[in-house]
């Protein structure tokens with residue numbers, strides 16, 4: 001965790017009010033909230049343990065792929081943000097992948113935890129890798145991004161919508177409803193289930209979703225106590241990468257309702273490298289952009305990638 005030693009705030013926390021952490025109730029969301037609870041406790045030993053408040057979101061009730069991937073913004077965040085604004089929680093824990101690019105007025109994401117592995121895991125019922133899947137094999141996925149990239153490489157595969165949380169999906173795979181599924185490795189790791197992955201797809205073969213593997217902490221923008229309290233948990237390299245990826249997403253949405261993927265990293269040379277793509281859901285077309293720049297110009301890098309992808313794709317693609 002970032003700032004494990006430097007961030008410890010011994011005796012400096014005079015305001016001992018209990019911090020209330022808002023989260024969705026899925027096993028993954030709860031695991032993430034517990035990570036944040038533990039990190040706050042480690043950085044602020046004098047504080048009483050933070051309390052976890054479970055909030056049901058629209059996305060937990062309906063899991064229609066069209067809504068989740070392209071139509072519905074904030075399906076997994078709206079009710080939690082309402083609780084923040086109403087003052088019934090103090091900090092919201094989000095998978096940044098599920099957070100819309102526009103936050104409501106009065107709220108801010110001030111803290112990004114160090115990013116977990118952003119790659120996607122492939123899970124086969126029999127066999128290990130894509131090459132082991134016979135022609136016509138059925139893949140369960142609710143993600144148009146994964147579907148598009150998979151079909152681009154393997155047009156013979158059949159992708160069917162796959163609902164439910166990680167455990168539900170693994171159950172359907174085991175029951176033989178599909179031959180394989182794809183899940184974020186980050187989620188599997190946080191659930192202690194990384195061993196179910198039969199193959200980890202490199203970002204070059206399956207570009208991750210914007211901000212995949214990153215957890216963001218959202219607070220009331222005016223809440224200086226929480227802002228200070230969360231500082232030891234923040235990871236700047238993660239924030240820079242997520243800024244570039246989300247700027248790319250922001251530049252594409254509104255003009256384009258299509259699968260989007262983006263992944264940014266800071267190299268050993270200190271430069272920020274961004275790979276981004278848009279594709280047709282059936283994989284029949286795919287446009288990719290790769291560029292690098294200064295970390296301080298992360299947002300501009302993301303916007304430039306979006307502009308380039310839009311011009312590569314042309315108006316018909318974006319219609």
Ligand SMILES: NCc1[nH]cc(CCC(=O)O)c1CC(=O)O
Nearest residue numbers: 095097183184186187212213214
């Ligand atoms: N859309 C659900 C979701 N949101 C974030 C993660 C994974 C954890 C992460 O990206 O940090 C998942 C599950 C998945 O895609 O397999």
